[in-house]
Structure formats: structure tokens, C-alpha cells
Amino acid sequence: MEEKIEDIVNQEVELEREGTVNTDESADTTKAAGENEVNTDADSHNNTEDMEEEMDEETEDTNGEKKTVKSFFRKDKKDKKDLKIEELNDKLMRCMAEFDNYRKRSEKEKAQMFEIGARDIIEKVLPVIDNFERGLGAITEEEKEGAFAQGIEKIYKQLVTTLTEAGLKPIEAVGKAFDPNFHNAVMHAEDPEQGENLVAEEFQKGYMYRDTVVRHSMVKVVN
Template sequence: MEDKEKKSQEDMVKEAVEEAKKEAEASKDEAEEAKTEEVSEEQEAGTEDQTEEKASKKFFGKKDKKDKKDEKIEELTDRLTRQMAEFDNFRKRTEKEKSQMYEVGAKDIIEKILPVVDNFERGLDAVPEEKKEDPFIQGMEKVYKQFMTVLESVEVKPIEALGNQFDPNFHNAVMHVEDENFGENEVAEEFQKGYMYRDSVVRHSMVKVAN
């Protein structure tokens, strides 16, 4: 009976020891598993940090250093802008020169026509009053008026002189007279009519200036 009880106690001890071993191994496995998970999380975190760092370096590296393609585009854009500016200046300069050449040529032709106008005016002024109704004289007056209308249509106009203040920009004084009937520096008589083409003088008025 005692042997049986002894044997039963030994079995209980063995079972208790086995259970303790199992529990110890289970605790050990859990600890190792927890440690493995912690290491894995740290590795993942480190990998993410490295990835972010690489991406950051890659991004900022591209920003700091321009792409060759972008540099070429900037160079071509700058060259095109300069060429367009040069062409615009050339176009404006050409138009100005062309306008000046046209004006010089027009003034030269007008200057050659003016003596014909002078002869018309002298001839009509010399006609006696009693002959002004003559058909020939009236025809000449009509031709003269038509001539002046054509000149006016191309922006040729006579310079106002008689009774105005003398202006060297428009008048050429060939005589001077003291006369109380005129104001100071007033044009008293016009010997030859002056003309302008647009805003420039083709021929100055030849005048006599009073006082």
C-alpha cells in the first residue's frame, strides 16, 4: 500500500515537472517570438527611413541640378527672344528709313513743281481787270485752282506769312522796313509764297519784315 502511494506521489511529481518544463518552453518561445517581431518592426522602420532618405536625396538632387534638356530649352528660348527683339528693331528702323526716303523724294518733286505754281500766280495777277471775264483767262484760273486742289490733297499747303509775326522757321526775311502801320516784327509784304509738305518746310516764304 505504501509502495503504491509512493509511486503515485512520484508520478505526480514527474507530471508537475513536465508541466513546468512545458510552461517554461512556452514562455521561452513567446519571448523569442516577441523579440523576433520587435526586430522585424525595427528593420521595417529602418527600411522605410532609408527609402524616404533615398527618395528625398533623389528629389532634391534633381532640383539642384538642372536637366540638360531644360538647359537647352532655356538657351533656345533666350536666343529666340533676342532674335525677335532684333527683328522688331530692324523692322521699325526700316519703316522709318523708308518713310524718310519717301518724304525726301516727295519734297524734291514738290520743289520742282512750285515754280510752275509761281508762274500761274504771276500770270493771273498780271491780267487786267477788264480781261478777267475772258474765257481763256477763266480757263487758266480753273486749271490753277485744280492744280492747287491736287497739291492740297497730297498734304502740300502754303505757309501763312502776310500780317503774321516773323518766324525764321517758316519765313526768310530779305528786306526790313520801319512802318507805323505794322506791328513789331510783323511780315509787311510777301515776295514769294512758301510751302510745307506735311510737317516739314519745302520752301520758306520770302518776306519783308516791319519794325
């Protein structure tokens, strides 16, 4: 009976020892698994950094040809060739803008020079027109029927028509209100029958070239 009790006690001791050993082995296994997990995270972090540092990777396709794969983790830096192209393109756009401004400025200056030249020629031609008008005004009614007088009148009309087509037009004076922008008053008179500040008589006809006064009208103003 005592031997059986000892055997039972010995069996219980053996079972307790086996349980302790299994518990220690489980703890060691859990610790090792944790260390492996930490190592795995560190390796993954290192691999990510390596992928970020590498800009391009060369791989081989099914045909054995190498091709470059761009990284998705970092923006590719611009190539020097692309930067040079952008610089030259910027210079080209600036040159085109400057040339366009120069062209517009040249056209404007050309138009102004043409207008100044035309006004200068017209100012020199106006005395010729005045002489034609004085000469035609001095011809009598009988002389107007002659070939010479008719020829002079045709030349005068042709000259006036040509200048009118070029932009010359006479300034209206007689019967109009006096305007210093168009009229030059050289005489003043009183006339109760007429209104105030009116042009009563014109001594020399004035002209405008387009929108500019070439010569003011010489007039007499009443009241």
C-alpha cells in the first residue's frame, strides 16, 4: 500500500516538472517570435529607405530588354537637358514678346512720321491753292468763257480733289460761331443785325488735315 502511494506521488512530481518545462519553452517561443517581429519591422523600414534613396531601378522584361522603372516614393529630379530646354523656351518667348512690341512701336512711329510729312507737304501746297483762287476770282465773266480760264479752273479743281481724297478739308467760317481752335480773329466789328460772336467775313481760308488743324481761318468777328 505504501509503495502505491509513493508511485502516485512520484507521478504527480513528474507531471509538475513536465508542466514547468513546457511553460518555459512556450515563453521562450513567444520571446523569439517577438524578436523576429522586431527584426522584420526593422528590415522593412530599411528596405523602404533603400527604395526611397534609389531614384530609378533597372528591370528586365520578358524579352530580356532592360527598362527603367521610376520610383513612386520620391519625385524625380529634372534632367539638365530639360532645364536647358525650359531656359531656351523662356528666352524665345521673351524675344517674341519684345519683337512684337518693337513691331507695334515701329508701325506707330511710321504712321506718325507719314502724317507729319503729309502735313508739311500740304502746308507748302496751300499757298498755291490760294493763288489759284485769287486768280480765278480776278477773271471777268467774259474771260471765264475762254479756253485759258477754263483750263486753269480744271487744274484747280483737280488739285483740290486730290488733296481732299488725301484727307484735307476746309474749315467752315462765315456765319459760324467764333472758335479760337479753328479761327484766327484779325478784325472785330459791331453789327446790330447779326448775332454775337459770329464770323462775318473770311480773309483767308483755313484747312484741316484729318483731325488736325493745318491752318486757322483768318476772319472778322462781329459784336
